[in-house]
Amino acid sequence: MADAKNIIEVRGLKNAFGDQVVHEKLDLDVRRGEILGVVGGSGTGKSVLMRSIIGLQSPVEGDVTVFGEPTIGREETEAVEIRKRWGVLFQGGALFSTLTVAENVQVPLREFYPHLDLALLDEIASYKVIMTGLPGEAGPKYPAELSGGMKKRAGLARALALDPELLFLDEPTAGLDPIGAAAFDELTKSLQRTLGLTVFLITHDLDTLYAICDRVAVLADKRVIAVGTIDELLALDHPWIQEYFRGPRGRAAVATQEAQQAHERSGAD
Numbered sequence: 001m002a003d004a005k006n007i008i009e010v011r012g013l014k015n016a017f018g019d020q021v022v023h024e025k026l027d028l029d030v031r032r033g034e035i036l037g038v039v040g041g042s043g044t045g046k047s048v049l050m051r052s053i054i055g056l057q058s059p060v061e062g063d064v065t066v067f068g069e070p071t072i073g074r075e076e077t078e079a080v081e082i083r084k085r086w087g088v089l090f091q092g093g094a095l096f097s098t099l100t101v102a103e104n105v106q107v108p109l110r111e112f113y114p115h116l117d118l119a120l121l122d123e124i125a126s127y128k129v130i131m132t133g134l135p136g137e138a139g140p141k142y143p144a145e146l147s148g149g150m151k152k153r154a155g156l157a158r159a160l161a162l163d164p165e166l167l168f169l170d171e172p173t174a175g176l177d178p179i180g181a182a183a184f185d186e187l188t189k190s191l192q193r194t195l196g197l198t199v200f201l202i203t204h205d206l207d208t209l210y211a212i213c214d215r216v217a218v219l220a221d222k223r224v225i226a227v228g229t230i231d232e233l234l235a236l237d238h239p240w241i242q243e244y245f246r247g248p249r250g251r252a253a254v255a256t257q258e259a260q261q262a263h264e265r266s267g268a269d
């Protein structure tokens with residue numbers, strides 16, 4: 001039976017493309033209100049896992065429940081009711097290039113609530129744009145007129161369009177400079193706190209893991225080999241985990257985190 005404290009439960013998941021088995025016997029729980037970081041080497045199937053959870057990838061075997069509801073093999077009308085409750089920021093932002101930022105934010109609103117009038121659509125879109133830290137003037141701009149960081153924020157505004165309880169972010173800080181990435185992390189954390197969101201966050205960015213993730217799930221050997229706080233993961237002797245967290249980039253992330261904490265303490269004195 002589904003555990004009420006889990007927003008997502010994945011059990012015995014198997015995904016394959018032809019002969020290539022990407023996941024086998026994969027289990028994962030995502031707890032209500034947490035930011036769960038999902039890490040793993042390139043090609044370990046982080047994006048495929050996200051697509052399986054949101055119903056864009058049909059697994060060969062296994063069960064997925066979100067909000068206690070199975071998401072695999074549902075009738076379209078039932079699936080729509082579940083989909084309304086989450087927002088997704090795909091890798092690269094995936095904005096429609098021929099639509100303005102405001103029109104992009106309105107896409108899920110028009111899809112799920114086709115009878116909303118234009119004035120209300122405009123009002124909700126402006127609110128979401130401002131909520132993600134974009135200037136109000138960004139609304140009428142096209143994606144090509146935005147910087148990389150602004151595009152990510154516009155994608156996030158669209159993911160928040162339906163006031164979701166659950167947010168999926170696929171490599172949100174990829175391609176951003178360190179300052180832009182840290183600002184995006186802060187935005188994610190502050191939205192999670194103020195809106196009470198649960199966040200499933202795929203990332204390669206160690207700074208993000210240290211700065212905002214409550215727990216981290218590690219994908220390797222076709223499954224989730226460990227889930228826990230970074231300290232809990234560091235206590236394991238799996239070679240990939242040790243290499244990842246204790247290698248040069250892991251040490252740099254710890255130094256950044258310690259500097260940030262020292263800065264916050266000195267500000268608080």
Ligand SMILES: Nc1ncnc2c1ncn2[C@@H]1O[C@H](COP(=O)(O)OP(=O)(O)OP(=O)(O)O)[C@@H](O)[C@H]1O
Nearest residue numbers: 017020022040041042043044045046047048049204
């Ligand atoms: N639609 C598809 N058809 C065939 N193979 C696919 C498809 N989608 C993903 N794959 C394969 O599944 C594997 C996992 O892909 P996925 O994109 O989930 O990896 P990832 O862990 O997110 O990688 P990265 O960190 O590089 O983004 C890869 O080998 C990929 O080529």
